[in-house]
Amino acid sequence: MNIFNLIKIAYKSLMRNKMRAFLTMLGIVIGISSVITMVGVGESSQASINNQVSQMGTNLIMVQRARMRERGVSTGRDNVQSLKVKDVDLLANNTKYISAVSPVFNANAQIINGNYNWQGSVMGGNTDLMGIRNFELATGSNFTDDDIKKYAKVALIGHTIVEELFDENVDPIGKTIRVGNMPVKVIGTLKPKGENQMGDDQDDILLMPYTTVQKRILGIDFVHMIMASAVSEDVAENAVAEIEAILRASHKIQDGAADDFEVRTQAEMLEMMSSISGMMTTLLTAIAAISLIVGGIGIMNIMYVTVTERTKEIGLRMSIGAHNSSILLQFLCESVILSLIGGLLGIVLGLLMSYLLSVIQGMPYIVSTSAVILSFVVCAATGIFFGWYPAKKAASLDPINALRYE
Amino acid sequence: MSQAILQIENLRRVFQVGVEQVHALKGVSFSVNKGEFVSIMGSSGSGKSTLLNILGCLDTPTSGEYLIDGVSVKERSKNDLADIRNRKIGFVFQSYNLLARTTALENVELPLIYNSSVSSRERRERAKHALEMVGLTDRMFHTPNQLSGGQQQRVAIARAIVNDPVIILADEATGNLDTKTSYEIMSLFQELNEKGKTIAFVTHEPDISAFTSRIIMLRDGHIISDKTNEPLSAMLEIQKFKTSEIIPNS
Numbered sequence: 051m052n053i054f055n056l057i058k059i060a061y062k063s064l065m066r067n068k069m070r071a072f073l074t075m076l077g078i079v080i081g082i083s084s085v086i087t088m089v090g091v092g093e094s095s096q097a098s099i100n101n102q103v104s105q106m107g108t109n110l111i112m113v114q115r116a117r118m119r120e121r122g123v124s125t126g127r128d129n130v131q132s133l134k135v136k137d138v139d140l141l142a143n144n145t146k147y148i149s150a151v152s153p154v155f156n157a158n159a160q161i162i163n164g165n166y167n168w169q170g171s172v173m174g175g176n177t178d179l180m181g182i183r184n185f186e187l188a189t190g191s192n193f194t195d196d197d198i199k200k201y202a203k204v205a206l207i208g209h210t211i212v213e214e215l216f217d218e219n220v221d222p223i224g225k226t227i228r229v230g231n232m233p234v235k236v237i238g239t240l241k242p243k244g245e246n247q248m249g250d251d252q253d254d255i256l257l258m259p260y261t262t263v264q265k266r267i268l269g270i271d272f273v274h275m276i277m278a279s280a281v282s283e284d285v286a287e288n289a290v291a292e293i294e295a296i297l298r299a300s301h302k303i304q305d306g307a308a309d310d311f312e313v314r315t316q317a318e319m320l321e322m323m324s325s326i327s328g329m330m331t332t333l334l335t336a337i338a339a340i341s342l343i344v345g346g347i348g349i350m351n352i353m354y355v356t357v358t359e360r361t362k363e364i365g366l367r368m369s370i371g372a373h374n375s376s377i378l379l380q381f382l383c384e385s386v387i388l389s390l391i392g393g394l395l396g397i398v399l400g401l402l403m404s405y406l407l408s409v410i411q412g413m414p415y416i417v418s419t420s421a422v423i424l425s426f427v428v429c430a431a432t433g434i435f436f437g438w439y440p441a442k443k444a445a446s447l448d449p450i451n452a453l454r455y456e
Numbered sequence: 457m458s459q460a461i462l463q464i465e466n467l468r469r470v471f472q473v474g475v476e477q478v479h480a481l482k483g484v485s486f487s488v489n490k491g492e493f494v495s496i497m498g499s500s501g502s503g504k505s506t507l508l509n510i511l512g513c514l515d516t517p518t519s520g521e522y523l524i525d526g527v528s529v530k531e532r533s534k535n536d537l538a539d540i541r542n543r544k545i546g547f548v549f550q551s552y553n554l555l556a557r558t559t560a561l562e563n564v565e566l567p568l569i570y571n572s573s574v575s576s577r578e579r580r581e582r583a584k585h586a587l588e589m590v591g592l593t594d595r596m597f598h599t600p601n602q603l604s605g606g607q608q609q610r611v612a613i614a615r616a617i618v619n620d621p622v623i624i625l626a627d628e629a630t631g632n633l634d635t636k637t638s639y640e641i642m643s644l645f646q647e648l649n650e651k652g653k654t655i656a657f658v659t660h661e662p663d664i665s666a667f668t669s670r671i672i673m674l675r676d677g678h679i680i681s682d683k684t685n686e687p688l689s690a691m692l693e694i695q696k697f698k699t700s701e702i703i704p705n706s
């Protein structure tokens with residue numbers, strides 16, 4: 051009995067029950083296509099994170115207040131006031147690996163211009179913050195050290211805020227808007243940057259002298275965050291060490307005691323984000339894989355039904371000289387054909403879906419050949435694994451009993 | 457001297473049902489020569505099917521000797537027995553056992569699929585020829601549900617002769633058919649027998665066994681008689697139907 055005949059027999063049997071074959075296959079189609087889609091989405095979001103790393107450079111260093119821990123459980127950093135403006139001055143004057151440093155204050159505020167209003171994010175910093183964050187001026191000019199000294203009510207606004215607050219052909223420069231109740235003069239606009247990896251709109255930003263945000267809006271005496279630029283990517287780690295040493299000394303932290311701040315480079319931030327997205331991908335892929343198993347069980351179920359239904363046929367084939375192994379292979383062939391065709395359809399569908407998703411999300415489209423090949427192997431394995439027991443059952447039937455079966 | 461196709465010697469078959477033993481065959485001996493048309497008769501439960509299953513190598517005897525075409529089937533592996541069935545035996549069943557939604561031609565080809573020495577072209581040729589022999593040239597591409605019972609049994613007979621077996625074994629092959637169609641099938645068997653086929657035919661109807669040349673009577677697992685018979689011509693019996701136009705119930 052050659053393999054070509056086996057495939058022909060199996061194919062004919064499947065064709066005798068087209069609808070059933072199709073529905074059985076559907077389980078595999080769904081399983082494989084969701085695995086392919088999830089792996090594809092995972093790979094393209096990874097690629098888009100990597101893109102971002104190369105775009106932004108890795109020079110950014112963030113100093114944050116340490117999260118509070120109570121009995122080993124992190125409770126957030128809202129009540130931690132460990133960073134002060136004087137820390138920023140210390141860092142500005144005593145480091146050699148840092149080219150620029152700025153305190154950062156964050157606030158959410160109602161931003162109003164006449165009839166337009168917008169709930170936007172306000173950021174306070176010094177004159178270097180724009181450079182550190184890679185913002186570029188579109189029109190107007192940056193604020194000055196003098197503005198900082200005077201808590202000046204001036205602002206640079208991002209592209210989103212320009213669009214939300216001003217009509218299309220109005221030049222925002224020199225206009226007065228209100229941030230909360232405070233009138234603020236627009237002195238510049240920023241070039242658009244788009245969304246970051248987390249989906250935040252980086253153009254929804256209103257940049258002001260940090261003194262203005264700290265004293266006039268927030269009324270606090272600590273700093274939310276310190277941002278700095280390392281002189282170059284190579285010395286980012288040195289810069290981190292330097293910052294840690296200076297801050298530990300300034301905060302009088304004993305040797306062995308925990309820091310009351312956290313220093314992160316941009317590279318580390320992105321690593322963290324990609325590990326989060328990696329975890330999500332793994333989770334989703336696992337769910338998809340489970341649906342593949344369910345599809346496999348569907349095949350097994352149908353094959354059992356088929357074997358029972360075709361008991362007489364099996365008896366006949368045995369009586370005219372089929373070896374047990376031929377019967378086994380015939381049914382195995384049927385389940386493998388089901389799962390392989392299902393798998394092929396699933397791969398096509400999965401590639402299509404991940405293409406659509408990447409277009410919708412604006413991420414690069416990546417065909418993961420390893421996922422495609424793996425899926426194919428998994429399909430064949432699914433067919434053999436879940437087809438084995440029904441086929442074994444068929445092959446072990448006694449021809450006389452099988453012929454008598456009604 | 458004619459050549460023995462089947463030789464059985466003191467054949468016994470005991471079924472174990474729970475703690476009880478059922479003695480279905482209690483020492484049966486006979487032989488069938490080439491070209492014979494044997495009917496095996498007996499009342500229900502006398503062991504006809506059990507005997508035929510052993511003759512067909514679907515079952516093995518508890519004790520006793522069985523040679524088919526000069527080859528002993530004792531202590532053969534399952535695969536060997538399957539090969540013997542495939543090359544030396546043709547089965548015809550009461551309920552036809554054709555594959556549904558499969559053409560007559562493909563049904564007839566089936567035994568040859570399990571014989572790797574037959575090419576697919578030869579297979580097709582031989583299946584066509586077998587269908588010609590049973591008079592179904594014009595029904596080759598019909599599926600079983602498009603055929604009458606008698607035609608289905610003809611397809612089954614074509615399937616039984618396609619591998620050119622040394623013996624055709626039929627168990628109640630006319631059991632599902634009306635009298636006239638039964639006679640037509642018997643006429644076909646007689647025709648095949650005239651062409652040299654050896655046939656063993658199980659039935660419990662005396663008017664069917666009247667068409668065979670030897671009648672073996674079984675009762676309760678024993679042979680109670682084994683006689684030659686002057687066979688009636690099935691063809692002539694069918695003629696009688698045509699002239700009287702009476703179709704009795706079977």
Ligand SMILES: Nc1ncnc2c1ncn2[C@@H]1O[C@H](COP(=O)(O)OP(=O)(O)OP(=O)(O)O)[C@@H](O)[C@H]1O
Binds near residue numbers: 471480502504660
């Ligand atoms: N698989 C089995 N297990 C147990 N007993 C069996 C088995 N097959 C047959 N028998 C018994 O063997 C005896 C002979 O049965 P067999 O089927 O050969 O009769 P038969 O002559 O073909 O009858 P019928 O004309 O009704 O088909 C019966 O008593 C039956 O109960």
Ligand SMILES: [Mg+2]
Binds near residue numbers: 504505506
């Ligand atoms: Mg019987």
